[in-house]
Amino acid sequence: MKAWIIVALALLLAAAGCAPLPAATSPAAGITIEGAFARPSPTEGGTGGMFMTIANGAGVADRLTGGSSPAAQTVEIHETIDDNGVMKMRPVPGGFEIPAGGKLELKPGGKHVMLIGLTAPLAEGQEIEITLNFEKAGPITIKAPVKMMAMQ
Numbered sequence: 001m002k003a004w005i006i007v008a009l010a011l012l013l014a015a016a017g018c019a020p021l022p023a024a025t026s027p028a029a030g031i032t033i034e035g036a037f038a039r040p041s042p043t044e045g046g047t048g049g050m051f052m053t054i055a056n057g058a059g060v061a062d063r064l065t066g067g068s069s070p071a072a073q074t075v076e077i078h079e080t081i082d083d084n085g086v087m088k089m090r091p092v093p094g095g096f097e098i099p100a101g102g103k104l105e106l107k108p109g110g111k112h113v114m115l116i117g118l119t120a121p122l123a124e125g126q127e128i129e130i131t132l133n134f135e136k137a138g139p140i141t142i143k144a145p146v147k148m149m150a151m152q
């Protein structure tokens with residue numbers, strides 16, 4: 001009897017690990033956030049990068065302007081630039097546009113969400129919560145796993 005319960009639990013855990021992440025949607029404005037994840041970061045007080053694809057199903061352009069998270073003191077919208085062969089990142093205070101019917105891709109080496117002043121180290125397998133602010137859709141809160149790479 002006990003063995004059966006353990007097997008059932010193991011199956012449940014395995015299923016949870018493989019299940020696709022539910023997309024967070026704001027139906028009114030048509031913003032959908034897919035494949036969000038944060039990279040592991042070992043240092044409390046340090047920084048961490050977050051990546052995702054944001055789709056805008058609405059008929060008007062929207063804009064990702066910033067965010068907040070219990071996992072960090074500050075959340076900034078960043079872009080990566082090539083400064084004479086040196087890759088640097090810098091905050092984009094106005095954020096990024098998501099065209100009507102289009103997508104904004106935040107990915108390693110490109111545009112990203114920056115967590116600054118981590119309240120705890122980000123370890124692989126954890127999940128963090130973040131609220132992203134959109135000019136038209138308003139705030140959307142999602143949960144994102146901590147892992148090295150996006151799930152293909």
Ligand SMILES: [Cu+2]
Nearest residue numbers: 078089112114
């Ligand atoms: Cu950054």
